[in-house]
Amino acid sequence: MAKYKMHILCCGGTGCRASKSDEILENFKKIILEKNLDDEVQVIQTGCFGFCEKGPIVKILPDNTFYTEVTPEDALEIVEEHVIKGRKVKRLLYMDPDKKEHISDSKHMNFYKKQIRIALRNCGFINPENIEEYIARDGYMAIGKCLTEMTPEQVIAEIKLSGLRGRGGGGFPTGLKWEFASKYHDDQKYVVCNADEGDPGAFMDRSILEGDPHSVLEAMAICGYSIGANKGLIYIRAEYPLAIERLKIAIKQAKEYGLLGDNIFGTDFSFDITLRLGAGAFVCGEETALIHSMEGQRGEPTPKPPFPAESGFMKKPTNVNNVETFANIPVIINKGANWFNKIGTEKSKGTKVFALAGKINNVGLIEVPMGTTLREVIYEIGGGIKSGKEFKAVQTGGPSGGCLTKDFLDTPIDYDNLVAAGSMMGSGGMIVMDEDDCMVSIAKFYMEFIVEESCGKCVPCRLGTKRLYEILEKITRGNGTMEDLDLLKNLSKTVKATSLCGLGQTAPNPILSTLNNFYDEYVAHVRDKKCPAGQCRHLLKFEIDPEKCVGCTVCARNCPVNAITGTVKQPHTIDQEICIKCGACFQKCKFGAISKK
Amino acid sequence: MAVIIENNTLKPEQIEKIKNICKSHGNNENNLINILHETQSTFGYLPKEVQEVIAEELNIPVGRVFGVVTFYSFFTMVPKGEHPISICLGTACYVRGAEKILEEFKKELGLEVGQTTKDGKFSLSCLRCIGACGLAPVVMIGEKVYGRVTPASVKDIIAEYK
Ligand SMILES: Cc1cc2nc3c(=O)[nH]c(=O)nc-3n(C[C@H](O)[C@H](O)[C@H](O)COP(=O)(O)O)c2cc1C
Ligand code: SF4
Numbered sequence: 001m002a003k004y005k006m007h008i009l010c011c012g013g014t015g016c017r018a019s020k021s022d023e024i025l026e027n028f029k030k031i032i033l034e035k036n037l038d039d040e041v042q043v044i045q046t047g048c049f050g051f052c053e054k055g056p057i058v059k060i061l062p063d064n065t066f067y068t069e070v071t072p073e074d075a076l077e078i079v080e081e082h083v084i085k086g087r088k089v090k091r092l093l094y095m096d097p098d099k100k101e102h103i104s105d106s107k108h109m110n111f112y113k114k115q116i117r118i119a120l121r122n123c124g125f126i127n128p129e130n131i132e133e134y135i136a137r138d139g140y141m142a143i144g145k146c147l148t149e150m151t152p153e154q155v156i157a158e159i160k161l162s163g164l165r166g167r168g169g170g171g172f173p174t175g176l177k178w179e180f181a182s183k184y185h186d187d188q189k190y191v192v193c194n195a196d197e198g199d200p201g202a203f204m205d206r207s208i209l210e211g212d213p214h215s216v217l218e219a220m221a222i223c224g225y226s227i228g229a230n231k232g233l234i235y236i237r238a239e240y241p242l243a244i245e246r247l248k249i250a251i252k253q254a255k256e257y258g259l260l261g262d263n264i265f266g267t268d269f270s271f272d273i274t275l276r277l278g279a280g281a282f283v284c285g286e287e288t289a290l291i292h293s294m295e296g297q298r299g300e301p302t303p304k305p306p307f308p309a310e311s312g313f314m315k316k317p318t319n320v321n322n323v324e325t326f327a328n329i330p331v332i333i334n335k336g337a338n339w340f341n342k343i344g345t346e347k348s349k350g351t352k353v354f355a356l357a358g359k360i361n362n363v364g365l366i367e368v369p370m371g372t373t374l375r376e377v378i379y380e381i382g383g384g385i386k387s388g389k390e391f392k393a394v395q396t397g398g399p400s401g402g403c404l405t406k407d408f409l410d411t412p413i414d415y416d417n418l419v420a421a422g423s424m425m426g427s428g429g430m431i432v433m434d435e436d437d438c439m440v441s442i443a444k445f446y447m448e449f450i451v452e453e454s455c456g457k458c459v460p461c462r463l464g465t466k467r468l469y470e471i472l473e474k475i476t477r478g479n480g481t482m483e484d485l486d487l488l489k490n491l492s493k494t495v496k497a498t499s500l501c502g503l504g505q506t507a508p509n510p511i512l513s514t515l516n517n518f519y520d521e522y523v524a525h526v527r528d529k530k531c532p533a534g535q536c537r538h539l540l541k542f543e544i545d546p547e548k549c550v551g552c553t554v555c556a557r558n559c560p561v562n563a564i565t566g567t568v569k570q571p572h573t574i575d576q577e578i579c580i581k582c583g584a585c586f587q588k589c590k591f592g593a594i595s596k597k
Numbered sequence: 598m599a600v601i602i603e604n605n606t607l608k609p610e611q612i613e614k615i616k617n618i619c620k621s622h623g624n625n626e627n628n629l630i631n632i633l634h635e636t637q638s639t640f641g642y643l644p645k646e647v648q649e650v651i652a653e654e655l656n657i658p659v660g661r662v663f664g665v666v667t668f669y670s671f672f673t674m675v676p677k678g679e680h681p682i683s684i685c686l687g688t689a690c691y692v693r694g695a696e697k698i699l700e701e702f703k704k705e706l707g708l709e710v711g712q713t714t715k716d717g718k719f720s721l722s723c724l725r726c727i728g729a730c731g732l733a734p735v736v737m738i739g740e741k742v743y744g745r746v747t748p749a750s751v752k753d754i755i756a757e758y759k
């Protein structure tokens with residue numbers, strides 16, 4: 001990057017591209033060219049900066065100016081004012097919500113202060129479509145070091161010493177996994193990258209692949225070297241077209257540079273990587289199902305053992321790791337295991353990337369050291385709850401995880417603490433909920449997802465989750481009984497204990513954790529026929545306060561089933577028998593005369 | 598978008614196209630899913646006739662192809678509308694009101710999930726997270742992503758395509 005005096009970095013992640021960041025990029029390029037600045041100023045498209053809430057983001061280097069909510073029309077002003085005259089465009093700077101002042105350098109923003117970026121080190125810094133920018137930031141140095149200075153055993157020992165655990169959800173020690181895979185000998189072995197990212201509401205792996213694809217390729221080659229495999233496969237969801245495109249470009253460039261292919265760095269180690277596309281099935285994130293899917297089969301899991309390390313893709317020894325797990329590897333090799341294992345807690349080393357979403361002010365992608373508390377993540381980095389509402393719960397671990405209450409806000413985040421709290425780390429989805437979210441509905445939401453995604457191979461999961469869903473549906477409609485709550489709990493335990501794969505074994509977790517932490521809310525639905533959050537439509541009651549009603553007739557005219565009667569200038573009434581609880585009247589009344597309970 | 602297959606019979610050049618796709622993947626049944634992806638992006642959907650050709654080329658039973666097509670939600674055996682509308686029902690979108698957006702689309706288009714309008718213009722489906730959770734709730738029409746959709750804005754979005 002050296003030859004330019006200034007760099008304009010435009011975010012090219014999926015989120016910002018949905019808000020016209022492509023046009024912003026084009027405008028910058030055009031204007032820089034028109035003003036003959038193209039020798040001094042470089043315009044590049046990077047991966048996600050993480051601060052999706054305020055996107056599209058444009059960053060100017062070297063002064064680190066961080067512009068938010070930029071529109072294509074703003075490009076001209078940024079060039080004329082900032083690039084040419086050196087004056088920052090104040091109105092586009094981030095406004096600190098507490099101090100009410102503009103912050104120009106991203107380093108001083110609360111969103112970034114507590115973050116340590118290892119897996120995301122290059123996201124938002126480099127052009128992911130240009131291998132030279134990756135190389136300029138120590139890219140492909142780690143594989144060079146492994147091939148020329150380390151034996152495969154030494155690489156594995158280093159990863160073991162680092163304490164890195166799998167970021168795909170299970171948290172299995174990565175070095176140990178590689179060691180197992182290295183012990184099986186065969187004429188062909190495989191390295192597989194799990195880029196299926198099935199948790200709905202999580203986008204960590206996508207951002208890494210879009211923003212820094214080479215780090216994953218490099219790590220896969222390192223893994224191949226240490227376990228004795230010369231073929232790599234990336235299983236990626238078809239829903240991520242941009243990540244697929246960037247991976248294809250990265251693989252092609254790495255081959256051109258001799259960093260993938262035959263005799264890498266002139267050694268006798270060869271490694272090649274190909275892509276396999278997923279086709280929209282959550283269970284394919286489970287490693288045995290993933291392997292069947294890569295073989296062109298239905299993605300149904302099979303019992304373990306045998307583990308993939310013994311018999312995986314095409315029945316050959318296979319090592320499966322998650323995208324984020326891989327993204328950590330080159331840094332561990334470059335900086336050393338003893339640098340890495342100083343970060344984090346005793347049993348969970350390093351950092352974790354989370355996709356923060358839901359009712360939170362700063363939605364986005366963050367990376368924090370293990371041991372950071374939920375409170376720090378939600379209130380300091382996340383900027384607290386949207387619209388000043390009350391925090392109610394945070395969901396981690398996706399459909400396999402649970403909902404944690406405010407009692408857990410000071411829990412340091414690591415694998416073991418989250419499990420002890422009744423949830424799990426999962427792959428990194430973190431959904432924040434406020435007082436308007438009904439916990440029974442959330443449990444139902446996840447169950448509906450599971451019913452759709454269960455592959456149907458084993459009975460407890462196929463039928464059990466369907467029954468669980470039906471009971472929840474019954475409760476949200478106000479027809480539940482107290483016995484149903486016991487049934488819910490017992491059936492959940494049975495499904496967990498008897499399902500074949502991880503999907504069924506963890507599927508009831510959202511129910512169990514909400515039953516545990518929000519039992520009163522279930523009781524309110526069942527006994528009082530009330531939804532405290534006001535979300536379950538069938539339990540709502542709309543009423544007109546005769547004191548406040550002025551008889552304007554607006555509600556009656558908007559009610560789709562004519563449940564409202566009354567004469568002009570007289571208080572109106574709602575016939576509860578006819579009312580379908582659509583809420584149309586509630587929204588239309590200008591006098592606040594209609595209450596929703 | 599969808600290629601019309603008349604009278605449920607493929608034209609010779611259509612058969613040729615499928616054969617070429619299979620060949621480019623070495624007629625290898627392990628590549629079935631990649632083959633189906635490519636074929637669907639050419640034809641817009643994967644009707645029975647198309648599956649038969651693929652089975653023939655890869656030398657596997659049609660039932661095996663059918664089993665895979667029906668297992669994965671990405672594959673469809675009915676043509677989608679000219680403007681396929683997908684509502685994200687991922688968790689982030691759900692807690693930010695995606696269900697209400699879905700209701701609004703159903704009402705405006707008179708469609709249920711999985712259906713296509715009579716004029717073939719719009720079809721409605723759901724998906725789980727496209728990774729733009731920061732913009733929740735999110736709707737995709739074709740390749741275009743709409744973020745921070747409100748029930749009130751649904752009419753205007755549809756109007757763009759009318
Ligand atoms: C139902 C189910 C879904 C899963 N989905 C994913 C996924 O989307 N991405 C992922 O990396 N791992 C997923 N896993 C975990 C994988 O099976 C596997 O443990 C992981 O890819 C191993 O990589 P790691 O050790 O680097 O975490 C899933 C597991 C289950 C049971
Ligand atoms: S637990 Fe569910 S997803 Fe797993 S094998 Fe059984 S039916 Fe399939």
Ligand code: SF4
Pocket residue numbers: 544548549550551552553554555556571572588589590591592593594
């Ligand atoms: S809209 Fe409000 S004020 Fe008007 S008639 Fe209805 S309840 Fe009364």
Ligand code: FES
Pocket residue numbers: 200201202685686687688689690691725726727728729730731733735
């Ligand atoms: S949940 Fe809708 S885009 Fe992620």
